[in-house]
Amino acid sequence: MAYRGMKGVPQDDTSYLERHNDNMVGDLANKVSALKNISISIGNDVREQNRLLNEMDSDFDSGKSLLGATMKRLGIVSRAGGSRLQCYLILFALVVFFIIYSLVK
Structure with a gap:
């Protein structure tokens, strides 16, 4: 009769379960x-x-200020x-x- 380790499980099965658990722990760690x-x-x-x-935001802000200044100058010129x-x-x-439209198309 084989030695019974954990709660009636034979010793060979216990060592198998421990090796299996160790393998699963290794897989989980990976x-x-x-x-x-x-x-x-x-x-x-x-x-x-x-x-x-953040770089794009600062670029858009500088472009917006440049466009605003240009529009102000165009308003002055048109008046x-x-x-x-x-x-x-x-x-x-x-x-x-139309030039931009033809280039995009």
């Missing part, structure tokens, strides 16, 4: 390590994307130049629009 590496990579990617978004200059300005805007 999976946790992989998950940790993925989490670190995601964190690095998020930080990089936040940095790029000072009369209707003839305003007509040229509208024609120029239409030509630029």
Whole structure:
């Protein structure tokens, strides 16, 4: 009769279960390590994307201020130049629009 270890389970089965549990613990440790590496990579990617978004935000702010100043100057020019200059300005805007439209298409 075989020696009975844990609650009536034969000794050979007990050592098998311990080896099996050790293997499962090792697999779990590998999976946790992989998950940790993925989490670190995601964190690095998020930080990089936040940095790029902050740069884009500052670029858009500078572009907005430049456009605002240009629109103010165009308003001054259109008020000072009369209707003839305003007509040229509208024609120029239409030509630029069609050039950009044809390049995009």
